[in-house]
Amino acid sequence: MLSHLRTRKNPPSEEVAEASESPPAVRLRGARLSYGQRVLWRDLDLDVAPGEFLAVLGPNGSGKTSLLRVLLGTTPLTEGSVHIAGEPAHRGNERIGYIPQQRSLQDSLTLRGSDLVGLGLDGHRWGTGLRGRRERAERVHDALRSVDATDYAKTPLGLLSGGEQQRLRVAQALVSDPRVLLCDEPLLSLDPSYQHRVSGLIARQARRTGASVLFVTHEINPVLPVVDRVLYLVDGRFRVGTPDEVMNSETLSELYGTEVEVARVGGKLVVAGAEAEQQHHVHEGGWT
């Protein structure tokens, strides 16, 4: 396994530096997840620090979503331990903001964008008075504005495009200022300009509030400028390290057990080699 040493592209602010005195936002020790004979990953030791942005990569079925479920407390580890901000992972953890893998919200014909974002504040105490209600409304409004969704905040969700729905999910996950942000392919359905915007927004939120980000993605290039480290899962094995440490021909060839070539072309990473290529290009292109 490569070094767990963190190198930051973006030096932490004072707030984040203070937060980094606290326990790691996410800590896995000796973690193994198996379904029957199938081991998704094993011997996983991972600390994700406050303010850190970790990209989680790997082919279909390598256990990326399952890792997020373990952190959400909805899937138990087969072996080992998992802590969120020093506490064992558990369901309904208010410290976690979650952007689930995209599902269509076609059925939610009556719910509107502002309602969906407001649900991200459920469980938080805002009081029943005017001040509490006003503050709550402001938080929802700010979150909607941050993803450029104010124009359609009152439109029923079922009438919105996939990309518009996705921006609302991002706002919902960010509105409560969570300590840990779990993002399951949040760039799907977004066109390249919104991919850039949403990944920048999530990274800025992490720096501003000290939130730790675990960001599952099939395509690293849109997030490369903001990634601190990469966790790459393949067929029960994994590597963790900076993008340079992991995204190179030697490491990926070892991980895939076949020859993989990684090159930088115009600031982008290009991965060549049957399985890896499929992983890195399966979702390439623009979506609307």
Ligand SMILES: Nc1ncnc2c1ncn2[C@@H]1O[C@H](COP(=O)(O)OP(=O)(O)OP(=O)(O)O)[C@@H](O)[C@H]1O
């Ligand atoms: N409850 C379960 N019981 C048995 N197998 C499961 C269960 N949940 C997930 N799996 C299997 O574990 C594997 C990993 O699933 P997971 O969704 O974590 O993969 P992933 O890396 O997120 O894949 P993708 O890139 O396709 O979204 C899959 O083969 C899946 O079928």
